[in-house]
Amino acid sequence: MSVKINLDFTLNGRPVTIEVPAEMTVLNLLRDGLDLKGTKYACGEGECGACTIEVDGRTINSCLMMAADLQGRAVMTIEGMQEGHALHPMQQAFVDHGAVQCGFCMPGMIIQANYLVKQNPQLTREEMKRGLEGNICRCTGYTKVLDAVAAVVGLNENKGLEHG
Amino acid sequence: MSEIERYIAPKKLDDALEALAGGPVTIVAGATDLTPQITGGKLSYKATLMNIQHIEGLNAVTKKGGTKKDGKIRIGALVTVSEIRGNHMLKNHAGILCQAADHFASEQIRNAATIGGNICNASPAGDMIIPFLALGASAELARWQDGSIETRSVPLDEFFTGPGRNMARDDELLTAVTFDVPPENSIGLFRKSGPRPALEISTVSMGISGELTEGTLKNVRVAFGAVGPTALRGKLTEAALEGKILNQEVIQAAALAARKDVSPIDDIRATKWYRTHLIGVFTEELLNNVCQN
Amino acid sequence: MAENVAFKHIEKTSMIGKRIKKPDAxxxxxxxxxxxxxxxxPQMLYGKILHAGRPHAEIISIDTSEAEKLAGVHLVITAKDTPDLKLGFVKDNAPLKSKVLCERDEVAAVAAISEAIAAAAIKLIKVSYKDLPGVFSAEEGLKADAPQIQENFPGNKSLKFEFKHGDLAEAEAGSDIILDHVFNVHYVxxxxxGTSCAIADFDHNGKLTIYSQTQYPYNYKMDLAPALGIDPGDIRVIQPTTGGSFGAKLDVYPYEPVAAxxxxxxxxxxxxxxxxxxxxINSPTRQPAAIHLRTGCTSDGILTFRSADVLMDNGAYTSWGPTVPVIMMRTVSGHYRVPVIDFKAQAVYSNNAYAGSFRGYGNVQMTYATAQHMDMFAEELSEKYGMDPIEFHLKNAQKSGEVTPQKSYLRECVLAECLTTAAEASDYVNKHKSYTEARAQEGRYKRGIGLASSIHNAGGAKIHKSDGCGTILKMDDYARVTVITGASEIGQGIDAVISQIVSEELGVPPEHVTLVNNDSDIGPWDVGVHASRTTFIAGNGAKRAAIKAKEQILAAASKQANVTAEELDLRGGYVVQDKDGAAVIRLDRMLRQMHFQPTPDVVMVSDYYEPNSELEGKDHISDHSxxxxxxxxxxxxxxxxxxxxxxVEKVTMAQDVGRVINQMGLEAQMEGxxxxxxxxxxxEEMIFEEGRxxxxxxxxxxxxxxxxxxxxxxxxxxxDCEEGPYGAKGIAELPTIVVAPAIANAVYNATGIRFLNPPMNPEKVARAIWEKKQADS
Structure with a gap:
């Protein structure tokens, strides 16, 4: 067995201390070590985005990142998006706009969509497509996904008007 | 997959270089290239795994001096592709880098992948290598020698020795990529094949840079990706353009030269014919874009 | 009636056509x-399979001793441990192989305490192979000296299909234009x-519980049993949520019996x-095919005949792939009105990958050919005789009540409306003309517009003895409804549709309907989720069950209210007067009153819906949907x-959906x-080199x-389909079937080049254009 490393990091706002083998990926740590199975394996090569999570405010493919590299970082997974019982507005938009079919790619897709809107609250549809190019979905043809993100962007615009 | 006996994540470059000097080390930064190579069995871990992400001073993009001869841009090895894509100074002075970054993999990969990693991985199709070659950039290599850091600078067009191979010695770490600040009248354009904007391994890619004065191109550098064992400079194309007034005749000659510059292979992504054809098409297209702008 | 509901009036509204959110979203x-x-x-082990990684070989020896010694390994098995176990509907496949016939062949398997140990153990198994010359195409397989792939299938001949109708020679003689092309449809x-997965668990009575991604849990038992040497009755199939399917899980594949x-x-x-x-490497593909299509037409633009000769690479084993001619021939004989038909298909064993079912089921392949022939006719008729392209399509479009040569009865047929709607919405005729003119002009970028159409079964496809679906519906004391249906949910949204239909009939909110449909020990029989059938068949079943429940409730209510049941309705959680919506009693109270009386009257109903269709027979003459x-x-x-x-910048689609049930789910199926x-x-293209x-x-x-x-x-x-629930038809395959030839026809419009062999990837298109330019100059 490879050497083990003691890690301290923040996961969905809570501190985690855990020992991991040096070669473990973040995806395996989340799914097998921490039993957070919302983050999905679908290719293991960074080609499909099903394992997308946010680390220090940037999205990455957790199948590629080494768990050891989480030391001192802040992680958000799909399980950390909602507040209490209420779905996060992005999650709700995906539900409301019919963007979820088999749903397997959705945790990664939703994390990525949320990141895109945080980066640019006035995202255009073309920018959404570019921003989601690393997330493969086999069910939806992406159209309803884009509708959902557009609705959240619209929501932000409306909020902006209210406050402005 | 062999066993990792030691994991280190040094904060100081000294410590990292000392570790490198001390024996076989697998270097990891963004891990976007390393992990698939490990899981695919193409690579195995050495006894020490060194995470260089925490080394101070390797994650900055800096510009010293102006656009005259003295100016230098230095991009630390840990700068990510996303950071290049969004960097305003680079957009102003070396836009070709931002163009290539925009066509690199996906947002998630861009957020993790580092410049140092993309260069050291030495893929013939490495998308960030092309603009750096076109900019005439050099790799800054550091090693631990007699209790202090010794650095050397290797021009990138000499750095790559084969697919996945480069000139860095086992005890050397790529710390930065540097290049002269391109003069005010510089042009720089990147082109990559494929119907997808980014998530696509280049069938071919291409970059061109130079100085444009009254329709004449000078100090032209042309780089091609995925058309040989390494990314390469297009010397014949450069010669066909250097000092010439850009007109259709020159552009046609350059496109012809470009086809001669490259020696692509047939593989599952494309045939030699298509790669050569695209190189001609892209050369024409980019030069026409230069004319139009 | 004690409850004060006298002033409550509930208007009649309908759920049908609304946008319903997927309950599991x-x-x-x-x-x-x-x-x-x-x-x-609990106690679960991880299984891993050693695949041959070579296309054709004798297995000389297998040494599993090192793998067995690895700490954490519980068991290593090979074909020696599974003699006489067969699978596949012609029983030409086995869980583990004693001879290698294709790259994916399962040679050995390991069970260990972790995935990593199982993977490591696989690498320790030493197999000595003697490679054999292989067959890597259907043409090669048919050669007299070709290696024999499957012992029981001489000449490598697998399934064969034939359908003839009318006098071909006469039809050819009467044709002014005859098109003759070979279309090579590739592997995808x-x-x-969600990658393929099975979890198997035996209890102490020898009963297997298999957690499976299968799309057909009930016949699956029948197919899995012989691969294990057990009785189908000793198999319980549980279908946990699955990450997509699209036809991939419509058969038993070796990893499933291996797990068991x-x-x-x-x-x-x-x-x-x-x-x-x-x-x-180990999943089924879409069935590749070489389609030799000949079609005739008169100068008036009337189709005279179609003849299709289809050669299919069967791969090493027979799954559902080579059965797709059953649907291909319906397209040949039913895609527009074609009086004379000559259809043949032959599948040939090879050492390549083998195909299963895949959304579109043969029709993706065949429509790629027929719809391009229609476009070629339209082009030629327009050039030679000035015929409007849409007029050509309309001339040949069937109308309601027509019957195809295979006896597909087109009860409600709106092909003409689909054609005119799509053509008008996209300004097809004008754009087509202007792009054709622009083709000859200079310019790097060319626009094109292309039209394609097709026909598909939309009310199931009776290829089994029953194409039916069972439904059990119960209501509890609080007016919550549980529907136990045979229909499987694989992401397509039958959960939303059934809750919507039950809501429509019983006047309860859709979120008060719970669906139970993932356990073969609980659910009644269904043939499976395929053939665009589930909304049609299971929807009808749910509707019929709900109507039975409604009748039971209204009968009870009518006794209390001293009115006839016909005068009552269920709306908004109440029993109401049908005429004015005046509330009579809250539904939950009604149900409790029915329940808690000396002779309890509890709502527990069941239904088995068998569609009004005929079994696909050997002669292929039946109204099979x-x-x-x-x-x-x-x-x-x-x-x-x-x-x-x-x-592709835009696609305008017009489809006969019968009736919109869940607007949002319908759109989602179209887009996907x-x-x-x-x-x-x-x-998309699977690229093979000698079977790898x-x-x-x-x-x-x-x-x-x-x-x-x-x-x-x-x-x-x-x-408004008479047989479909509320008029609905099945919808989910046509969007996959029709778009590819529409793109091919558009690329022709832009470039003047026909692409008979998909995919139209950049290199293929660039090469063809370059070659045409060389030839032209």
């Missing part, structure tokens, strides 16, 4: 849903995002889960004539179906991503 969106891939059972695969054999021998639950590379539907797609493309890149067709047309897959990854097998999706304009034509 919230849990999926928050990452809480447990997919089969996520499951861990499903790429479900490992489980039986270890006495532990065993999970087999593929990684992505295994998924690519309870409904048929048409779709027309018009694709608009931009072609970069130098790089060969084809960008279209994406499959888009990938098939432009970018060279691109088992998403880098080089290119499924569409978000930036490649076109704008989609949808027109739903409501033909």
């Amino acid at each position: 919230p849990a999926k969106a928050i990452g809480k849903t447990r997919y089969i891939n996520d499951m861990v059972l 695969t499903h790429c479900c995002m 054999i490992l489980a039986r021998k270890t006495g532990r639950p065993v999970k087999v889960l593929f990684d992505r590379e295994e998924e690519f 309870a409904a048929y539907s048409h779709a027309v797609h018009i694709a608009e493309v931009m072609v970069d004539t130098l790089t060969g890149e084809v960008k 179906g279209l994406a499959f067709g888009l990938g098939f047309a432009l970018s 897959l060279l691109n088992p990854n998403f880098r080089d097998y290119k499924v569409p991503t978000a930036p490649e999706m076109p704008e989609i304009e949808m027109h739903f034509i409501e033909s």
Whole structure:
């Protein structure tokens, strides 16, 4: 067995201390070590985005990142998006706009969509497509996904008007 | 997959270089290239795994001096592709880098992948290598020698020795990529094949840079990706353009030269014919874009 | 009646056609849903299969001793441990192989305490092979000196199909134009995002519980049993949430009995889960085919005959792939009115990958050919005789009540409306003309517009003795409804449709309907989720069960209210007067009153719906679906004539949906179906070299991503199908079927080049344009 490393990091706002083998990926740590199975394996090569999570405010493919590299970082997974019982507005938009079919790619897709809107609250549809190019979905043809993100962007615009 | 006996994540470059000097080390930064190579069995871990992400001073993009001869841009090895894509100074002075970054993999990969990693991985199709070659950039290599850091600078067009191979010695770490600040009248354009904007391994890619004065191109550098064992400079194309007034005749000659510059292979992504054809098409297209702008 | 409901009036409203949210979407969106891939059972072991990785070889010896010694390994098995176990409907396949016939062949399997140990153990198994010369195409397989692949199939001949109707020679003689082309349709695969997985667990009575992604849980038992040597009755199939299916799980594949054999021998639950590379290599493909199509037409634009000779590479084993001619021939004989038909298909064993079912089921392949022939006729008739292209299509479009040569009875047929709607909405005729003119002009980028249409079964397809579906419906004391249906949910949204239908009939909110449909020990029989059948068949079943429940409640209520049952209705959680909506009693109170009386009257009803269709017979003359539907797609493309890149900018679709049930789910199926067709047309291709897959990854097998999706304009034509629930027809395959030839026709419009062999990837398109230029100059 490879050497083990003691890690301290923040996961969905809570501190985690855990020992991991040096070669473990973040995806395996989340799914097998921490039993957070919302983050999905679908290719293991960074080609499909099903394992997308946010680390220090940037999205990455957790199948590629080494768990050891989480030391001192802040992680958000799909399980950390909602507040209490209420779905996060992005999650709700995906539900409301019919963007979820088999749903397997959705945790990664939703994390990525949320990141895109945080980066640019006035995202255009073309920018959404570019921003989601690393997330493969086999069910939806992406159209309803884009509708959902557009609705959240619209929501932000409306909020902006209210406050402005 | 062999066993990792030691994991280190040094904060100081000294410590990292000392570790490198001390024996076989697998270097990891963004891990976007390393992990698939490990899981695919193409690579195995050495006894020490060194995470260089925490080394101070390797994650900055800096510009010293102006656009005259003295100016230098230095991009630390840990700068990510996303950071290049969004960097305003680079957009102003070396836009070709931002163009290539925009066509690199996906947002998630861009957020993790580092410049140092993309260069050291030495893929013939490495998308960030092309603009750096076109900019005439050099790799800054550091090693631990007699209790202090010794650095050397290797021009990138000499750095790559084969697919996945480069000139860095086992005890050397790529710390930065540097290049002269391109003069005010510089042009720089990147082109990559494929119907997808980014998530696509280049069938071919291409970059061109130079100085444009009254329709004449000078100090032209042309780089091609995925058309040989390494990314390469297009010397014949450069010669066909250097000092010439850009007109259709020159552009046609350059496109012809470009086809001669490259020696692509047939593989599952494309045939030699298509790669050569695209190189001609892209050369024409980019030069026409230069004319139009 | 004690309750004060006198002033409450509830108007009659309908759920049908509304946008209904998928009931399971919230849990999926928050990452809480447990997919089969996520499951861990107590004491569970991890199974891993050693695949041959070579196409054709004798197995000289297998040494498993090192693997067995590895700490954490419980068991290693080979074909020696599974003699006489067969699978596949011609029983030409086995869980583990004693001879290698294709790259994926399962040679040995391991059960260990972790995935990593199982993977390590696989690498320790030493197999000595003697490679044999292989057969790598159907043509090679038919040669007299070809190696024999399957012992029981001499000459490598697998399934064969034939259908003839009318006098071909006479029809040919009466044709002014005859088109004759060979279309080579390539290998593609499903790429479900959740990779293949099975978890098997035996109890102490020898009963197997298998957690499976199967799309057909009931017949699955029948198919799995002989691969294990057990009685089908000793199998319980549980279908946890699955990450996509699209036809990939419509058969038993070797990893499933392998998991079960490992489980039986270890006495532990065993999970087999593929990684992505295994998924690519070991999943079924779409059936590739060489389609030699000949079609005749008069100068008046009337189709005279179609003759199709289809050669299919069967691969090493027979799954559902080579049965697709059953649907192909319906297209040949039913895609427009064609009086004379001559259809043949032959599948030939080879050492290549083998095909299963895949969304569109043969029709993707055949429509790629027939719809291009229709476009070629339209072009030629327009050039020679000035015929309007839409007029040509309309002349040959069937109308309601027509019967095809195979006796498909087109009860409600709106192909003409689909054609005119799509053509008008997209300004097809004008654009087509102007792009044709622009073709000869200079310019790197060329636009094109292309029209394609097709027909598909839309009321199931009776290829089994029953095409039915069972439904059990119960209501509790609080007016909550549980529907136990045989229909499977694989992401397509039958959960939303059934809750909507039950809500419509029983006047309860859709969220008060619970669906139970993932356990074969609970659910009644259903033939499976395939053939665009589930909304039609299971929807009808749910509707009929709900009506029975409603009748029971209204009968009870009528006694109390002293009115006839016909004068009552269920709306908004109340029993109401039908005429004015005046509330009579709250529904939950009514149910409790029915329940708690000396002779309890509890609502527990059941239904078995068998569609009004005829079994597909050997002669292929039967009305095998309870409904048929048409779709027309018009694709608009931009072609970069130098790089060969084809960008689909817009697709206008008009489809006969019978009646819209769940508008949102319908749109979602259209969009997703279209994406499959888009990938098939432009970018997806499994590249094989002597039976080995060279691109088992998403880098080089290119499924569409978000930036490649076109704008989609949808027109739903409501033909009001008499047999379908509320008039609905099945819908989910046509969007995949029709878009690819529409793109091909658009690329022709842009470039003047026909692409008979998909995919139209950049290199192929660039090369063809370059060669044409060389030839022209």
